[in-house]
Amino acid sequence: MPPPAVAAADASPATHTDSTSTSTSTSTSTSSQSSSNALDAVNARPQPPPETKESLWLRRSVILSFWAVVVLLGLPVWWRTTAIYRADLPLQGMTDWADGKSCKPVFPLRIAVEAPLSPQEAHHLLRTTQHALDDLNEFSAHHLRLMLADPPLPANASQQVVSDGIGSTRSDEDIALSIRLIPVETGTTPRSTLQPYSPTLDVYYMPNQIPSASSTGSPLATYIAQELHKIFAEEQALLASLLFSTSGVHTAKIKSLSAETAAELKRQSTRALKYAPTYHLTFSLFTPTFAPSGWDIESALQQYLTPLLESFSAISNFTVDTQVQLYATFSPSIHQPEYDEDLRSWSLRKEDLSGFINAAEWPLSPSIGKGPTVNFVLFVPDQNQSPLLVKENGGNSWLIPQWGGVFILNPPRDSDTPRILGKEALTPAFHTFSNQLLSLLGLPQTPASLPLRLSTLKRVRAASLIFSASSTLGALARLYQALPSIPVPDTVAKSVDLTTSHLQQACDHLREGRFQGALEHARTAEAAAEKAFFERSMVGQVYFPDEHKVAVYMPLLGPVAVPLVMAALKELKSIISGLRK
Amino acid sequence: MLSSLAFLLLHVLLAGAAASSEYDERLLLRPLPQSSLLASFTFRSTEPASTFSQQNLRYFPRSLGQILQHAHTEELHLRFSVGRWDAENWGQRPSYGAREGGTGVELWAWVEAQSEEEAFSRWLTLTNALSGLFCASLNFIDATKTIRPVMSFQPEGDHKNASNLHVLHGTLPHEVVCTENLTPFLKLLPCKGKAGISSLLDGHKLFDAAWQTMSIDVRPVCDAVSSTCSVEMEQTVDMVLDVDRAKRPRDNPIPRPLPIDEIECDTSKPYNAADTCYPLDKTAEPAWNLTEVFGRPLKGDCPLTEQAGDNANTVCLNIPPERTVQVNTSGEYAETQFSSGTLRCYKLPTGADFDLVLPKQQMTTGLVLAKPPLYAARSINGHGQERGSVQAIIKNPSATEPVEFVYLESLPWFMKPYLHTLRARVDTSPESPIRETYYRPAVDRQRGTHLELKMVIPPASTLTLTYDFEKAILRYTEYPPDANRGFDVAPAVVRLLSPNSQDKKGIYLRTTSLLLPLPTPDFSMPYNVIILTSTVMALGFGNIFNLLVRRFVGVDEAQTVGTGGVGGVVRGKLNRLKALLGKG
Numbered sequence A: 001m002p003p004p005a006v007a008a009a010d011a012s013p014a015t016h017t018d019s020t021s022t023s024t025s026t027s028t029s030t031s032s033q034s035s036s037n038a039l040d041a042v043n044a045r046p047q048p049p050p051e052t053k054e055s056l057w058l059r060r061s062v063i064l065s066f067w068a069v070v071v072l073l074g075l076p077v078w079w080r081t082t083a084i085y086r087a088d089l090p091l092q093g094m095t096d097w098a099d100g101k102s103c104k105p106v107f108p109l110r111i112a113v114e115a116p117l118s119p120q121e122a123h124h125l126l127r128t129t130q131h132a133l134d135d136l137n138e139f140s141a142h143h144l145r146l147m148l149a150d151p152p153l154p155a156n157a158s159q160q161v162v163s164d165g166i167g168s169t170r171s172d173e174d175i176a177l178s179i180r181l182i183p184v185e186t187g188t189t190p191r192s193t194l195q196p197y198s199p200t201l202d203v204y205y206m207p208n209q210i211p212s213a214s215s216t217g218s219p220l221a222t223y224i225a226q227e228l229h230k231i232f233a234e235e236q237a238l239l240a241s242l243l244f245s246t247s248g249v250h251t252a253k254i255k256s257l258s259a260e261t262a263a264e265l266k267r268q269s270t271r272a273l274k275y276a277p278t279y280h281l282t283f284s285l286f287t288p289t290f291a292p293s294g295w296d297i298e299s300a301l302q303q304y305l306t307p308l309l310e311s312f313s314a315i316s317n318f319t320v321d322t323q324v325q326l327y328a329t330f331s332p333s334i335h336q337p338e339y340d341e342d343l344r345s346w347s348l349r350k351e352d353l354s355g356f357i358n359a360a361e362w363p364l365s366p367s368i369g370k371g372p373t374v375n376f377v378l379f380v381p382d383q384n385q386s387p388l389l390v391k392e393n394g395g396n397s398w399l400i401p402q403w404g405g406v407f408i409l410n411p412p413r414d415s416d417t418p419r420i421l422g423k424e425a426l427t428p429a430f431h432t433f434s435n436q437l438l439s440l441l442g443l444p445q446t447p448a449s450l451p452l453r454l455s456t457l458k459r460v461r462a463a464s465l466i467f468s469a470s471s472t473l474g475a476l477a478r479l480y481q482a483l484p485s486i487p488v489p490d491t492v493a494k495s496v497d498l499t500t501s502h503l504q505q506a507c508d509h510l511r512e513g514r515f516q517g518a519l520e521h522a523r524t525a526e527a528a529a530e531k532a533f534f535e536r537s538m539v540g541q542v543y544f545p546d547e548h549k550v551a552v553y554m555p556l557l558g559p560v561a562v563p564l565v566m567a568a569l570k571e572l573k574s575i576i577s578g579l580r581k
Numbered sequence B: 001m002l003s004s005l006a007f008l009l010l011h012v013l014l015a016g017a018a019a020s021s022e023y024d025e026r027l028l029l030r031p032l033p034q035s036s037l038l039a040s041f042t043f044r045s046t047e048p049a050s051t052f053s054q055q056n057l058r059y060f061p062r063s064l065g066q067i068l069q070h071a072h073t074e075e076l077h078l079r080f081s082v083g084r085w086d087a088e089n090w091g092q093r094p095s096y097g098a099r100e101g102g103t104g105v106e107l108w109a110w111v112e113a114q115s116e117e118e119a120f121s122r123w124l125t126l127t128n129a130l131s132g133l134f135c136a137s138l139n140f141i142d143a144t145k146t147i148r149p150v151m152s153f154q155p156e157g158d159h160k161n162a163s164n165l166h167v168l169h170g171t172l173p174h175e176v177v178c179t180e181n182l183t184p185f186l187k188l189l190p191c192k193g194k195a196g197i198s199s200l201l202d203g204h205k206l207f208d209a210a211w212q213t214m215s216i217d218v219r220p221v222c223d224a225v226s227s228t229c230s231v232e233m234e235q236t237v238d239m240v241l242d243v244d245r246a247k248r249p250r251d252n253p254i255p256r257p258l259p260i261d262e263i264e265c266d267t268s269k270p271y272n273a274a275d276t277c278y279p280l281d282k283t284a285e286p287a288w289n290l291t292e293v294f295g296r297p298l299k300g301d302c303p304l305t306e307q308a309g310d311n312a313n314t315v316c317l318n319i320p321p322e323r324t325v326q327v328n329t330s331g332e333y334a335e336t337q338f339s340s341g342t343l344r345c346y347k348l349p350t351g352a353d354f355d356l357v358l359p360k361q362q363m364t365t366g367l368v369l370a371k372p373p374l375y376a377a378r379s380i381n382g383h384g385q386e387r388g389s390v391q392a393i394i395k396n397p398s399a400t401e402p403v404e405f406v407y408l409e410s411l412p413w414f415m416k417p418y419l420h421t422l423r424a425r426v427d428t429s430p431e432s433p434i435r436e437t438y439y440r441p442a443v444d445r446q447r448g449t450h451l452e453l454k455m456v457i458p459p460a461s462t463l464t465l466t467y468d469f470e471k472a473i474l475r476y477t478e479y480p481p482d483a484n485r486g487f488d489v490a491p492a493v494v495r496l497l498s499p500n501s502q503d504k505k506g507i508y509l510r511t512t513s514l515l516l517p518l519p520t521p522d523f524s525m526p527y528n529v530i531i532l533t534s535t536v537m538a539l540g541f542g543n544i545f546n547l548l549v550r551r552f553v554g555v556d557e558a559q560t561v562g563t564g565g566v567g568g569v570v571r572g573k574l575n576r577l578k579a580l581l582g583k584g
Helices: A013-025 A027-031 A038-043 A053-082 A091-098 A119-136 A219-230 A233-244 A248-254 A259-271 A297-311 A350-355 A423-440 A452-483 A490-511 A515-533 A546-552 A554-580 B001-019 B049-053 B062-070 B116-134 B180-186 B245-249 B291-296 B523-547 B566-583
Strands: A006-008 A106-115 A143-150 A177-184 A191-194 A200-204 A278-286 A318-323 A336-340 A343-347 A374-378 A388-390 A397-400 A406-409 B022-032 B036-048 B073-083 B103-111 B165-172 B212-222 B229-242 B312-320 B327-331 B334-338 B343-347 B354-357 B375-381 B387-396 B405-411 B415-426 B434-440 B449-457 B461-471 B487-489 B493-499 B508-511 B515-516 B553-556
Touching: A053 A515, A053 A554, A053 B523, A091 A452, A091 A490, A106 A119, A119 A219, A143 A233, A177 A219, A177 A452, A191 A219, A200 A219, A219 A233, A233 A259, A233 A452, A248 B327, A259 A423, A278 A297, A297 A318, A297 A423, A297 A452, A318 B062, A343 A350, A374 A423, A397 A423, A406 A423, A406 B461, A452 A515, A490 A515, A554 B523, B036 B049, B036 B245, B049 B229, B062 B073, B062 B116, B062 B212, B073 B116, B103 B116, B103 B508, B116 B165, B116 B180, B180 B212, B229 B245, B291 B354, B312 B354, B375 B515, B387 B405, B387 B449, B415 B449, B449 B461
Parallel strands: A106 A143, A106 A177, A177 A200, A278 A318, A278 A374, A343 A388, A374 A406, B022 B312
Antiparallel strands: A006 B553, A191 A200, A336 A343, A397 A406, B022 B036, B036 B229, B073 B103, B073 B212, B103 B165, B212 B229, B312 B343, B327 B354, B334 B343, B375 B387, B387 B461, B405 B449, B405 B493, B415 B461, B434 B449, B487 B515, B493 B508
8 A cells, every 4th residue: 555645544433434424514515516616626535435344343353352462461470470479377377376265374283292191081181172272263274283192102200391302202293282291299280381492392280180071171171272372372473464464365364463463473574584495694794993803703603503593494594604894984874973971882873773784885795696695794883982882772783674683792891992803702792693583584482492483484484485476476467467568488387387386285285284395385386486477588578669560661561551542442432432323 | 127126026025925914915116217107006815715615704805705606716817907008118017917907808717617518607607796796897708708728827826626627718808997897896805995005096096097907816825834725815906107197186187288487498409499499308207295196195004914024014115226205194104125225115004194205306327127028019900891910019129038928819700810821920030930829710609719829939039920800790780889989809918938937927918909990881771771672662562553453544535634633733723824924
């Protein structure tokens, strides 16, 4: 087709013929009126031949197939190649865990009773005591279950403590406490002693206090029940407040908890460090001058710290390092110590204690490796600023929640500061540090028996780990739903599966009273949950918005889209007008 | 000669100090020609190996000790350097170059590991941890910047199981060393810059120096007699200050010429006139004092050092005996002279400021500077974006002794040397000076070139080493933000094998770093490419699409455009305008 003879007509041929026939009707009528005018004859426009049905349908199918390619192939490919991979997460299960629907932790504690009695008497005593105990217990999740120790020990009629506990404790770790009933002839009865270094309660009684088979209650049974309740009161309160603070489900069950105890428990729990399998302990000697420049730290650690850490080995591991830092000055942001005439000492104001650690200059960086660092700072003040005490209470040590402890060791008044601090000089400091460590680790204050406190800690830790892992799962589920633009790799899904399975196992172990196993599973679950939540590749593309994908390819998409859309619109118009006709 | 004797003696003193005390520090000051002043700070602390492994640290910093144990590093050498040591004017390097690093950051360490892979992963742990400790980009030392030198470095410490030790070496020539590296360096010292000679170290003056290098060296030291081991950490700062520049007040640092009547003119010049002056070469030694030159006073001694004996002499001056020195202090101090008065040492007072004042003085005698055993210079030759060549010129000034040395090059992977073009020529003999070659070629994006050459220079000769290289073209994302500045190439390290050094430290010198210009793309290129290809594609698509969907009719059959469209509107307006004009 020669170019001058051809011109592109509009792509609406159906209307074209119709509209020309109507719009040019006036001109044809005028030309027919003055047919003698030759010019008009030339102006009379010849009409293009009407379009055949085939070419009409061909054009429409061309446009349609272009659109089909774009919609069916182009858009899906584009969508697929720019989509973010999101692994499927069991969102409902995760939310259930976070809401506490999947696991209601219970703490059935087994208490073994060793009684030099006949089986019938013993069983009866057990039943009555259990009855009294159940009446006292207000917190159903924490449950003390009495049982008879398998071979009843031979009766020991003496009044002394039988042994230091080694002989009488079962190898079975799941027994929380053993009660030894010891018949005595003298003294006030019943009375009891809790052994400080073994989970054993010795109860002394007169043989006539054994309840008879017919009676339903007895002073001995009531006494034992009350003692047990007293011993486990703090643990119950701790667990109750833990349940209360983490899920609203248990609110109704702990109304017995007074506001005072709740506040105290809250204070204790905010002090304590988060649970970790390994803690790094750093002991630092700071002094604003050059003396003392050394301390007898090795023997002090050996004597005061090592036994303590060994008793904790079932719960956590510890690494210890020490340092000496001289020329450590106070931070300029706090009030410098002032001389107090009444106390005849230099005093620090209580509100400045939080700024006492000069974090900018004192090298107290966390240790390398996993786990939190607990810092213990022994500060020896300058000779002419000594003794240095806290103004409000005259104390010289304080605890910094979740961080560590500080002890100010004032050198003797009359002599120069020694260049090396001996073990004796360090004794008060290390007693304080030991206590601070115990409360930083969250060890409860009562009862007096250390193994009991440790096993309490074990249960509390297991429960808190289960709660924290569950809430991490819940947070991950919320994150997954709230940010649809973040990628979620398969490893996250795997970690979530691992977390839920270990949580389930931990929960089962708790129910069966195997607390060590529960702690271990809860620990694994917590680690897996943290790993899932802090997956590094999840944050990568959060700040890459969808608009960018379009913006970069605008030069292609724009020019391609315009003819496609225009053609489609025109064709649609013609179809509509054709239909209307 | 006197001077070098004194220098030697000082080294012996320092070496003796190592075994006897747990902590000592020393400052040596030595005026250099052209009113420069060399200040060498040395801080050395030791910790018994038993307490070190238990992490009960006294003088050894806990942060560094933990890093070393975590990364199983037995011996560590870390260097931060700025500037160039002007060997022609300044002579022998301090510590024979053993405590010096190449421009930027240099790190090498002996890591204990069972396998090469384990050693490398521990090396990465080490670099990452040190990066945080020293606020430097040491974490950028990856596989491409790490080499395993064969001949250039020997362990300084006494190692028990040397078979499991792996030496790894990494450099960052691009790193800018500044005050943020000095602050953590000072924190590692027991006296922390609050007392002792470290109180003189001020970031403004240190990094304003013509040349400065900070080093940290940790090594195990075993006593052969008592078979007790300890871990020794030596921190040094060597700097060359321009006295005139350092004396400028901080609030008015811009140098201004003196009024013309205060300048001494060289009257022998023919153009000398009332308004023209050629300044006379100063022969007088300039006046200086510690407070002025370092910008802060010396706050007495660090009381942890020994208080008696040679180790108590903390500040030493290496000056001719005739130079007058005043001591300004309110405390008690002691002065000792060594090697016929050319080395004056001072025991510092405790708790009182100390200052040394040297007035301006016309000198009749001067110190003879020790000549360095070798001079080395290296440069890039050639032009264009594709190839280049490197030329290293090493000179042996000695008239009698040949010098054997190891030349180490650690080149980035994008600089690909052609080993067949490697030529080494000595101007005095036709024989090739190369004795041994160790070469590990680069692998793109995985490791750099590692070239070690053992060579011998005959006396009074110049060795010229050249090789050609090809410049690689990097990927778009591999270019740094300042790509047009060029890429830094680490300095070459020269270690002297003979004459032997007295101790295990060795004798080293380093060339300057090189700036390698690489072909850089236009960084807006990808978007341009996208736009261009998109436009072409859209054009093609539009044509084909229109051909397919438009209907073709004869030109006279086409609907008039006057009813609609831009052309019709314009034509109509034109017609109306014509009609108006025709009327007018």
